Amino acid sequence: MPLLDTPVRLGVQIQPQHVTYPQIRDAVLRLEEMGVDILFNWDHFxxxxxxxxxxxxxxxxxxxxWAEQTERVEFGALVNCNSYRNPDLQADMARTIDHISAKDGGEGRFIFGTGSGWFEKDYAEYGYEFGTAGSRLxxxxxxxxxxxxxxDVLNPAPTRKIPVLIGGKGEQKTLRLVARYAxxxxxFVTPEELPHKLSVIQKWADQEGRDTSDLVLSNELKDRDQAFADRLFDGGVRxxxxxxxxxxxxxxxxxxWLAWRDAKNG
Incomplete structure (x- = not known):
């Protein structure tokens, strides 16, 4: 850990705000044609x-x-808010989208990105209990x-083991969930923070009895240049x-960024 032999991939988060849906649909098409690896949105109201x-x-x-519109790209939320929906319903929605995205008998392309939620307005306006950061985790x-x-019990089952993406850096709860499930x-941690955070994940993985050699590190490029991205890459981000x-x-x-990705992948 971290997994260093996986290729560098680029994910683009299309922000579902201040645009019309035809503009989003066009962006999805163009980004897939350009060669982006993963498309994300976010789960807010x-x-x-x-x-x-x-x-x-x-x-x-x-x-x-997006599952129906796209052919190649993987996709998901960065990230889904666990608070808004019954977990069994989330699993069923994920499984269904997984099947919708499978083309020509292949595997689905959905990534289950999830988190505990933080934007209080979403909760207040839609009638969800906000609780505390601890209770949401x-x-x-x-x-x-x-x-x-x-x-494990849905019929039909998902087309593949649906990948789980977990965001956050809290050492007592979030990183334990990363070690168990992700x-x-x-x-958004810096290259300097990565070694310590990885040691925390490894500590929890040892307690959970999980081999995390297949864990892929993901990080954000907003307001960061290619030199910073190089340092994240050196720290294991892929x-x-x-x-x-x-x-x-x-x-x-x-x-x-696609050109930078391709240069890293040789």
Whole structure:
């Protein structure tokens, strides 16, 4: 750990705010054609910045549309909020989207990115209990257990072992969940922080009895340059994500990161 022999991949998070859905649909098509590896949205009900009551769309229904629209790219939420939906329902939605995205009898392309939630307005406006950071993480732990149990009994089963992405860096709860469940660990930590955080994950993995040699490290490129990305790469990061705000989508920035990815992969 970390997994160093996996290729560098680029994920683009299409922000579902301040744009029309046709603009999102077009961005999905263009980004897949450009060669992006993973497309993400986010799971909120209101814009996170800009006009707080501006245009905004819901995550899971959008992901089902992407499953049908796309042919190659993997996709998911960065990240789903565990609080909004019954965990068994989340598992069933994920399994269904997994099947929708499978083309010509192949495997699905859905990634189950999940987290405990943090944006209080989502909860207040839609009638969900906000609780505390600790209670939401406890709910996430229970939810992940139920999600995996439901995947084991659904008929039909998912087309593949659906990859789980968990975001965050809290050492007592979040990183223990990473050690127990995650295929991807997503964070915003600096290259200097990575060794310590990885040692914490390894400590929890030892207690959980899990081999984390297949864990892929994921990190964010927002407001970071290629020199910083190089340092993350040297620290073991192999999935790099970049936010993609509209309506004036900057495709040239994505081309630059794709060129950097391709250079890393030789």
């Amino acid at each position: 209101y814009p996170l910045y800009g006009d707080p009551d501006g245009l905004h769309f819901e995550s899971w229904t959008m992901l089902a549309a 406890n709910d996430l732990a229970e939810g992940l257990e139920r999600v995996h149990a439901r995947w 295929d991807y660990w997503h964070s 999935l790099f994500t970049v936010g993609f705000p509209g309506p004036d989508f900057d495709y040239d920035a994505i081309r630059r």
